[in-house]
Amino acid sequence: MAATANYAFSFDGEYFAHCGNDGKLKIWDTGTGRLKDEYVSNFHLSSPCCVLTWLYVSSRATNTSPLPWKKRRRKSVSEESSQKGIVAMGSTNGKVTIYDTTTSSVTAQLDGHFDTVTAITWSENTGLFSASDDHHIIQWNLQENGVKCKWKSGKGKTTSLAVSADGKSLLSGERIIKWWDLSTMNLIKTFTGHANQVTCLRTIKMTSGGNYVISGAYGDGYLNVWALDEQRNERTPVASLALQDDPISVSTNISENSQVMVLVVTRSGQAHLFQYQPNGRLKPLKPSLNIAVASDASQKDSIQQISILDAKLTEDQKLLLSYGTYINPIFEKVTPDFSNKVQCLVRSELKRSRDRKEEISKVKSVAIEDNVEYLTPGIIGTTSKRAKGSSGSQLLLKDRLENLSLSAESNPAGNTTSKGSNRAQLLIQGLNSKDKSILSNIFLTKNESIIRNTIAKLPIQAIGPLLKELTILLQGKTYTSKIAVRWLEALLTAHAGHLLSQADLVELFGPILSLIDAKLALLTELSKLKGRVSLVTGQISQTVDEHDKDIAENCLVYQDSDSSDEDGGIEDKYLESESDENWEEMSNQEDEEAQDDQDDQDERNDEDVKSTNSDDEDEESISS
Secondary structure: OEEOOOEEEOOOOOEEEEEOOOOEEEEEEOOOOOEEEEEEOOOOOOOOEEEEEEEEEEOOOOOOOOOHHHHHHHHHHHHHHOEEEEEEEEEOOOEEEEEEOOOOEEEEEEEOOOOOEEEEEEEOOOEEEEEEOOOEEEEEEOOOOEEEEEEEOOOOOOOEEEEOOOOOEEEEEOOOEEEEEOOOOEEEEEEOOOOOOEEEEEEEEOOOOOEEEEEEEOOOOEEEEEEOOOOOOOOOOOEEEEOOOOEEEEEEEEOOOOOEEEEEEEOOOOEEEEEEOOOOOOOOEOOOEEEEEEEOOOOOOOOOEEOEEEEEEOOOOOEEEEEOOOOOOEEEEEOOOOOOOEEEEEEOOOOOOHHHOOOOOOEEEEEEEOOEEEEEEOOOOOOOOOOOOOOOOOOOHHHHHHHOOOOOOOOHHHOOOOOOHHHHHHHHHHHHHOOHHHHHHHHOOOOHHHHHHHHHHOOHHHHHHHHHHHHHHHOOOHHHHHHHHHHHHHHHHHOHHHHHOOOOHHHHHHHHHHHHHHHHHHHHHHHHHHHHHHHHHHHHHHHHHHHHHHHHHHOOOOOOOOHHHHHHHHHHHHHHHHHHHHHHHHHHHHHHHHHHHHHHHHHHHHHHHHHHHHHHHHHHHHHO
8 A cells, every 4th residue: 555645544444544734634434424533643743644555463473372272261351352453653753653542652753864755555475665865665574663674766756656466576666667576675666657756656456466566647637557567578567547637546456257347536526436457447437426416405506526635446345435534534335336437425514403493583671771672692482472552661773773782882871892792792693693883892892801791692503604704714814813812711611511411522623723733833933033033134234333433433433514614715825825925025125235236346346456456566666
């Protein structure tokens, strides 16, 4: 069996297991349709389940052999406890979790992969196999909870696994199908024919001894049937089964006349049943019967399809269907009707007890308060007719509407509707008529005391419709979800005892719990995102501050002078230039005067020289 999804039927069809995106493993009893077991891993948010499969482990291998004189007495006990259902789940962290349904506990954590587990399968002859994104296939030893054998699968991503019926070989699906020999772990043969990843593998063994494998991939529109024969040189499939959509699960069974029954569930939510006789035909076979589930249109305008989640062929040649939603799936065993090509199953919604539905439009008693007459809803009862001529405290319709107003400003003397009677009446009216305007006016209140009083005044018959409206509000945005949580808290506080006594409690609160879990699942990721964004913005602001600080330290400050300083500077410059000109004129005059004095001095010196010379000449003449 190849399991490439996070849901699967047990081998006997007694149980159905599903592990959703929230990491919760749920196991239903297909006979009663009730939830048998539920398990939440500690790492369901960080490493949720990707694939799962059922396996049955014999408990006789672990028990000691009984004494000879007690062997006959313990035979029936060992037969009853020899097989126990176990669910093997592969997660994104590479671990395989073994969950025991008999003890409702985890018995082992198999650690051997280093990346996301992409495929897992079980064989009674050879044991448990798993494939991962680390491009390895592991054969596990469940007795020692360790790795028995590990080998490299190739460069492609393995998305499906299947063990042959004789247990001697293993098939792994990528874009091609690889056929492995389990004794040597060598590749025997490859099958090519799919354009995309192979997601479904199912091995079958004919009564004549021939082994076959059925494969399906997304986007192909058909299933291929391959012959597991080493002597066969042809690489083409021996047969093809035509489909209208991508297959998501395949179930097979062999009838007494060696005819292969193949049941395929497609992504569109329909099931197709093929009757195939291996005879070497290459023409694509069309389904012998198409099965679809639709809702009852007696109270609706149009027929709506109910999606088939999974299907299994039982030993008595019947179809075990699971349809609806994974929150509350419905299980049904159907006998195929081959009189028509299409077998449409018309099924109504989950029937609820009509004994609890009581009319709320009838009056039980009359309560008079503040000159306003209120009709209190209740169970059906007889009322006394009003006496003729007695008008009582009847008011006009306009006055009644004013008294039923939800705003405190319209009420006289500022009397608010804190008691909740008016709001309870309008809430009942809005729930019966499904008037969105009335319901929005009722729900959009921030006063918690008014919410509690309104819930306290509600009759029991209005709790179910109110829960439906609150479920719709929870599916909205943050503001509407916050309002719905306030009303839901008040409702649980006031009517917890009544809700616990309801048989359909799971049906009422199942969607609400799933919505809350889905929103809480995002809390961790949002916290991580918020922390990373805060870290990035902090680093950016710190870098900007340091850059501004460096610019402030390295800049020169220039300060402009005022107007008075500028004017003073101009006058000083003017005066300075004027003084310089006068100084130049004075220096020129002094130079001229000095030159004249020098000339006069030179003349005097010349005259002295001349006089001296004349005196010398006179002295010489006298001496002579």
